[in-house]
Every structure is written in C-alpha cells, then in structure tokens.
Amino acid sequence: EIVLTQSPGTLSLSPGEKVTLSCRASQSVSNSYLAWYQQKPGQAPRLLLYGASSRATGIPDRFSGSGSGTDFTLTISRLEPEDFAVYFCQQYGSSSTYSFGQGTKLEIK
C-alpha cells in the first residue's frame, strides 16, 4: 500500500499570499494517478486537480500542481478568502487501490 504524507499539517497565511503544499509518497506514483481535493467544513471534498497537474472543471487557474515519482505539490498563486480549507492528495496505485494523504489545513492568519 502506498502511503501519502502531506506537509505541513497546518499553515497560517493571509489572503493574497502564495502557498505550496507538499504530498510525498512512500513509493513512486504515476503522474496520471495523483489528485488533489479541497474540503471545507461540513462539506464533501471537491476535486481540484487530477493527473498531478490538470485542473478539474470550474477550478480557477490560481490552482496548479506539479511533481513526479514520490514528490508532488499543489500551489495556490494568490490566496482568496474561499481557499482557506483542508487539502488532500490522493493516489491510485497497484492492485487498483486508492489512498489519501492526511490533509493540510490552510487557516487565515
């Protein structure tokens, strides 16, 4: 089973700042099979990026993703008030199983 480790656990930032979130895998993940989700309190997660860097429908271009192998990042170029939430990475791997990272919480400073 591939374990995804996200860092940091919590980030305190201000609107307008740029932020980069990290997702590290215990084994190599195919780029096609790495996704990012955003979750706000009391809501279901929302798909942001798939294939490590492709934005899902309706996702603003301030969200971008990169990485390969075991190291992936999600970057928000300029934080908007609605971006303060928890972000999860997710992989699809061998044996057709899935796993999620433990999440990074973005909070307003």
Next chain:
Amino acid sequence: QVQLQESGPGLVKPSQTLSLTCTVAGGSISSGVYYWGWIRQPAGKGLEWIGRIHPSGSTIYNPSLKSRVTISVDTSKNQFSLKLSSVTAADTAVYFCASCSGWVFDYWGQGTLVTVSS
C-alpha cells in the same frame, strides 16, 4: 452533472452491520462511464477509501477492510450500497459515496454520519 445522495441509519450498535445506500441522479449508474465508490472520514480526521464497484458488479476493496465490506449495485434503482459488518466505535465516521472515473473521485454525495454506539 451526476448527483449522489447517501441514506441509511445514523446509529448502529456494536457488532452489527452498517448498511448505507447511495442514490445516483443525473445519469445512469450502468452507463459504464463511472465506477462507484465509498469513502469515510472520522470526525476531524482524514479520508479513508473503502471500496468501489463497477456496474458489472466487479468490486475492489481496501485491504484493511476487505473482510468486513460488501459493495453491491442495483441498476434498476440507480443505486449502489455499502455493508460493513461487525462494526465497532472505530467505524464511527461520515460516509461518502462518490463517482469514480477510474482513478479520481469526481462527484461526491454530501455525506452521512454513522455513529456506532449501544
């Protein structure tokens, strides 16, 4: 756009079986475009994938839950279901159903809280 809605008891006794249903709207569950999956989230914690099913009935489960999980599909009702047996307090969580286009979870239900308690 596909819409999903979970339903089922919010309270289950320890050692019993948790049963949830997900009703799909806005598309046919048997179209073959999507797989259909279940994910859970204990309060204040991360997401745990439970399993997925193809409209043909083929399933894949999280190895850590495999011995207790059954996911089934009812194409006539446009629904799929989750059964988790021998539950304990550790199974208390919000349970989400979602559409799965192979390797990502595109659309999610709002989630339903299931508490395991006597």
